[in-house]
Amino acid sequence: MSEDKRKLTNEVGAPVADNEHSITAGARGPVVMQDVWLMEKMAHFNREVIPERRMHAKGWGAYGKLTVTGDISKYTKAKALQPNAVTESFTRFSTVAGERGAADCERDIRGVATKFYTEEGNWDLVGNNPPTFFIRDVHDFSDLNRAVKRDPRTGRRSAQSNWDFWTLLPESFHQRTIVMSDRGIPASFRHMHFFGEHTFALYNAANKRVWCKFHFITQQGIKNFTNEEAGRINAEDREFHGKDLFDAIERGDFPKWKLYVQIMTEEQAKKHYENPFDITKIWRHKEFPLIEVGVYELNRNPENYYAEVEQSAFTPAHVVPGIGFSPDKFLQGRLFAYGDAQRYRLGVNYNHIPVNKAKSEVNEYHRDGAMRTDGNYGRAPAYTPNSEGVWSAQPEVAEPPLSIEGAVWRFDPKDDPSDDNFRAGGNLWRILAEDKKAILVANTAADIAPVTENIKYRHAVHCQLADPEYGERITKALGLDYIKVLKLAKLNNTALIAATIL
Ligand code: HEM
Numbered sequence: 376m377s378e379d380k381r382k383l384t385n386e387v388g389a390p391v392a393d394n395e396h397s398i399t400a401g402a403r404g405p406v407v408m409q410d411v412w413l414m415e416k417m418a419h420f421n422r423e424v425i426p427e428r429r430m431h432a433k434g435w436g437a438y439g440k441l442t443v444t445g446d447i448s449k450y451t452k453a454k455a456l457q458p459n460a461v462t463e464s465f466t467r468f469s470t471v472a473g474e475r476g477a478a479d480c481e482r483d484i485r486g487v488a489t490k491f492y493t494e495e496g497n498w499d500l501v502g503n504n505p506p507t508f509f510i511r512d513v514h515d516f517s518d519l520n521r522a523v524k525r526d527p528r529t530g531r532r533s534a535q536s537n538w539d540f541w542t543l544l545p546e547s548f549h550q551r552t553i554v555m556s557d558r559g560i561p562a563s564f565r566h567m568h569f570f571g572e573h574t575f576a577l578y579n580a581a582n583k584r585v586w587c588k589f590h591f592i593t594q595q596g597i598k599n600f601t602n603e604e605a606g607r608i609n610a611e612d613r614e615f616h617g618k619d620l621f622d623a624i625e626r627g628d629f630p631k632w633k634l635y636v637q638i639m640t641e642e643q644a645k646k647h648y649e650n651p652f653d654i655t656k657i658w659r660h661k662e663f664p665l666i667e668v669g670v671y672e673l674n675r676n677p678e679n680y681y682a683e684v685e686q687s688a689f690t691p692a693h694v695v696p697g698i699g700f701s702p703d704k705f706l707q708g709r710l711f712a713y714g715d716a717q718r719y720r721l722g723v724n725y726n727h728i729p730v731n732k733a734k735s736e737v738n739e740y741h742r743d744g745a746m747r748t749d750g751n752y753g754r755a756p757a758y759t760p761n762s763e764g765v766w767s768a769q770p771e772v773a774e775p776p777l778s779i780e781g782a783v784w785r786f787d788p789k790d791d792p793s794d795d796n797f798r799a800g801g802n803l804w805r806i807l808a809e810d811k812k813a814i815l816v817a818n819t820a821a822d823i824a825p826v827t828e829n830i831k832y833r834h835a836v837h838c839q840l841a842d843p844e845y846g847e848r849i850t851k852a853l854g855l856d857y858i859k860v861l862k863l864a865k866l867n868n869t870a871l872i873a874a875t876i877l
Contacts, residue, residue, distance in 0.1 A: 385412055385415065386415060386419075391412055394412075394416075397410055397413055398410040398413070425685070425686075425720060425721065426719065426720050427474060427475040427720075428469075428716070428720065429520065429716060430471050430472070430520050430524075431469035431470070431471055431486040431488075432469070432473065432474050432475045432477070433469060433470050433473050433474065433475055433476070433477045433479070434467045434468055434469030434470075434486070434684060435467070435468050435469075435564070435616060435617035435620055435621070435684065436465060436466060436467040436468070436677055436683060436684040436687060437465070437466060437620060437621075437624055437673040437674075437675060437676055437677065438463065438464065438465050438466075438673070438674065438675040438676075438677070439463075439464050439465075439466060439629075439671060439672050439673035439674050439675070440461055440462060440463050440464060440671075440672055440674065441455065441460075441461070441462045441464055441491060441634065441669055441670070441671050442459075442460075442461050442669050442670050442671075442672070443455075443456060443457060443458055443459060443460045443461075443668060443669040444458075444459075444667065444668075444669045444670055445458070445666065445667040445668050445669060446458045447577070447636060447666060447668055448579070448580075449579060450577045450578075450579055450585050450587070450636070450638060451577035451578065451579055451587075451697040451698060452578065452579050452580045452696060452697040453493070453495070453498070453577070453695055453696065453697030453698050454493060454494055454495055454695075454697075455491055455493040455494075455495070455498060455695065456577075456668060456669075456697065456698075462491045462492065462493050463491075463492045463734070464489055464490060464491045464492065464671075465489070465490045465492075465683070465687060465730055466487060466488065466489040466490075466673060467486075467487075467488045467684060467687050467689070468485055468486065468487055468564040468616070468620070469485065469486040469487075469488070470483045470484075470485060470486070471483050471484055471485075471486060471503075471523070472520075472523040472524055472532070476613075477613075478609040478613040478615075479609075479613060479614060479615045479616035479617060480560055480600060480604075480605040480608045480609050480615055480616065481560070481605070481609070482554060482555075482559040482560050482602070482605070482818070482822065483554070483559070484503050484504055484505055484550075484553075484554060485503060485504040485561060485564065485567060485569070486501075486502075486503055487502050487503065487504060487564075487569035487591070488500070488501040488502070488687075488689035489501075489502075489671075489689070490687070490689055490693075490730075490731070492733060492734040492735075493695050493735070494734075494735050495695040495696055495735060496693070496695050496733050496735050496737075497693050497695075497731075497733045498693060498694055498695045498698060499689040499690055499691060499692075499693040500571050500589060500691075501689045501690065501691050501709075501713070502569050502570050502571045502572050502589070502591075503569065503570065503572060504558070504561065504567045504568060504569045504570070505550060505553045505554070505558070505570065505572075506568075506570040506572060506588075506590070506657050507549050507550050507553070507572065507654065507655055507656070507657055507799065508550055508572055508654045508655060508705070509541065509544070509546075509547040509550045509551070509655075510544055510546065510547060510655070510705070511546055511653050511654050511655045511704070511705050511788065512704060512705065512708075512788075513704060513705055513707070513708025513709070513712075514708075515544065516705075516708065516712075518540065519540065521536075522536045522537055522539070522540035522541075523536075523537050523540075534822060534823065534824075534825045534826050535825065535826050535827065535830070538822075538823055538826045538830045538831075538834065539826075539830050541834075542830055542833035542834050542837065542875075543833075543872060545796040545797070545837060545868055546653075546655040546788070546796045547655070548796050548797055548800045548837045548841065549655060549657075549796075549799040549800040549803065550655070551800075551834070551837075552800045552803055552804065552815065552841075553803070555815055555818045555819040555822060556803075556807070556811065556814065556815045556818070557599040557601070557811055557814045557815070557818075558597070558599055559599075559818065560599055560600045560601075560602070560604075560605045561597075561598070561599055561600070561616075562598035562599055562600050563595075563598065563616055563619040563620065563623075564616055564619070564620050564630075565593065565595045565619065565620065565623060565630040566593055566595050566596060566597055566598035566599075567593055567597065568590065568591060568592050568593050568597070568632070569591045569632070570588070570589065570590055570591065571588060571589030571590075572588075572654055573588075573654055573691070573701065573703050573705065573706040574586050574587070574588060574639075574651055574652050574654075574701040574703055574706075575587050575588070575589070575694075575698060575699065575700065575701055575706075576698070576699035576700060576701055576774070577636075577638075577697060577698060577699070578697060578699060578774060578775055579697070582774075582775040583775070584641060584699070584774075584775050584777070585638050585639065585640050585641070586638070586639040586640075586641070586644055586651060586652075586701055587636045587637065587638055587639075588636065588637045588658060588663075589634065589635075589636055590634070590635045590636070590637070590665060591632040591633070591634055591635075591671055592632055592633045592634075592635060592665075593630075593631075593632055594630075594631040594632060594633060594670075595630055595631070601814070602818065602821060620673070621676055624673060624674060624675065624676050625676060629672050629673060629674040630672070630673050631670055631671065631672045632670070632671045632672075633667065633669075633670055633671075634667075634668040634669050634670070634671050635665035635666060635667055635668060636665070636666050636668055637658050637660070637663040637664070637665060637666070638663065638666060639651055639658065639663055648793055649793045649794065649795065649798075650788065650791065650793065650794070652701050652702050652703040652704075653703070653788060653794075654703060654705045654706070655796065655799075656799060657799050659802075677730075682728075682729070682730065683729075683730045684730075686721060686725075686728045686730060686731070687728075687730045687731060688713070688717040688720075688721055688725050688726070688728070688731050689713065690709075690710075690713030690714050690717070691706060691709045691710060691713065692709075692710040692711075692713060692714060696772040699774045702777070702779070722744070722745045722746050723744035723745060724744050724745065724746050724747050724748075727746075727747075727748060727749060738765070738766040739766075740757060740758070740759055740766075742757050789868060796837075797837060797840040797841040798841075800837075800838075800841040800845075801840075801841035801842040801845070804838075804841060804842045804844070804845045805842060812845075812848070816848050816849060816852045817852070819834070819849060819852065819853075820849075820852040820853055823853065827877065828855070829875040829876065829877055830875070831853045831855060832855060832859065832860065832863060832875050833871065833872075833875045834849065834853075835849050835850045835853060835855050835860045836860055836863045836864045836871060838850075839860055839861070839864045840864055846860060846864070863875070
């Protein structure tokens with residue numbers, strides 16, 4: 376480092392004479408206002424905290440690359456998904472419920488948000504480690520977060536609100552089962568899969584669309600912690616997962632995932648036995664096999680946590696030609712929510728922050744706004760259409776039109792006869808080995824222990840509806856009456872809620 380670079384300056388480059396002693400009137404007298412460097416130092420410090428993400432507040436990030444090894448060009452024209460393409464990226468892992476200072480090894484789902492800096496603009500895939508979700512209508516999202524975050528009276532997390540909300544929405548059953556299983560506390564981010572979860576669209580050079588789900592399968596193998604192991608680790612090192620990722624990358628042990636897609640044609644989707652756009656449903660691998668796309672690797676740590684990890688901003692709304700949205704009403708809600716949160720959290724020009732900035736050319740008509748730190752497009756016209764011919768729209772990238780049918784209405788998926796909220800959870804139970812079943816039952820019993828009995832019955836009934844063995848074992852572990860569970864299991868959802876309300 377040159378001598379000049381080691382010298383302290385103020386915020387506009389002037390030399391600072393002293394950074395440790397306030398200017399006072401006399402050796403024991405008061406501080407004077409003309410100590411402007413002191414004022415600046417305190418004022419900046421007071422403004423150094425930005426709002427945390429409303430959920431997924433605690434997280435860790437790393438840079439990487441996607442290398443395409445397969446050939447899915449018949450499904451998508453996205454350049455980043457063409458054979459042999461290599462695309463740089465940034466990924467942030469997170470827990471959901473905990474605030475910015477929460478411990479890493481909590482029982483929770485893990486968020487995995489990736490920004491691919493493609494030559495056609497940024498593509499963000501904002502997913503989680505399970506392939507499904509608790510809810511499926513965007514209306515329920517803020518409520519989910521209220522239920523899993525802090526109780527308004529006590530300021531503490533509340534198992535009661537958590538389980539009350541979950542069990543009132545039977546569509547959360549599959550996800551409840553996953554979170555209570557051994558996968559609810561991964562041993563590290565490196566040792567878990569992650570998924571785009573929603574159904575997305577892919578369309579090819581001929582503008583033919585298929586539906587698609589993204590799967591990232593860990594090449595490190597799955598490893599999880601028990602409640603006891605996690606409790607010990609949280610007491611010793613609250614940043615355990617962040618350290619694990621950072622250390623692995625520093626020592627050159629780059630974590631890798633294989634990226635696969637599942638593909639469903641538009642025709643198959645019309646005939647599918649359940650709603651293929653419902654995020655609480657999965658597509659079975661037997662019916663929609665995994666198709667290899669490439670290898671995803673993380674290989675570089677950020678230089679500055681705040682600049683790169685805290686200020687990173689992802690949104691499912693960022694797609695590139697060849698990748699599109701599906702009619703999933705949950706995804707549709709997310710398309711608005713992220714940018715809106717980031718305009719509040721980071722400011723309207725958040726896409727200018729280096730970690731968020733596209734590496735491809737950006738030409739848009741957005742102007743001005745707080746912290747506009749580039750040239751603001753200088754003298755280029757700020758309106759369109761204009762006679763200078765900048766910047767013209769690119770109709771050749773338009774997505775194929777999507778036909779829809781039906782009335783505009785507040786549809787309740789429970790009225791759809793094909794809606795089965797327990798099929799996937801039951802299938803999961805049946806493929807678990809005996810030791811995993813025992814862990815799932817024990818974790819559930821521990822987690823639900825502080826909750827009132829009416830809610831325990833609701834969960835036990837859902838387990839029963841998924842698989843009688845699951846129902847019986849949960850009933851026993853929760854100390855409930857199995858005859859009562861069997862009786863309640865005959866009721867429809869509305870009657871079950873009525874029978875289990877306090
Ligand atoms: C309608 C449902 C949802 C809404 C409204 C919603 C909204 C949000 C918002 C506002 C943030 C904070 C963004 C920020 O401050 O930068 C966030 C973070 C996040 N969400 Fe969602 N979310 C929804 C569902 C989901 C689902 C289904 C997934 C996974 C498939 C998901 C994954 C994530 C992840 C990984 C983050 C953290 C991103 C990061 O690391 O910066 N969310 N969500």
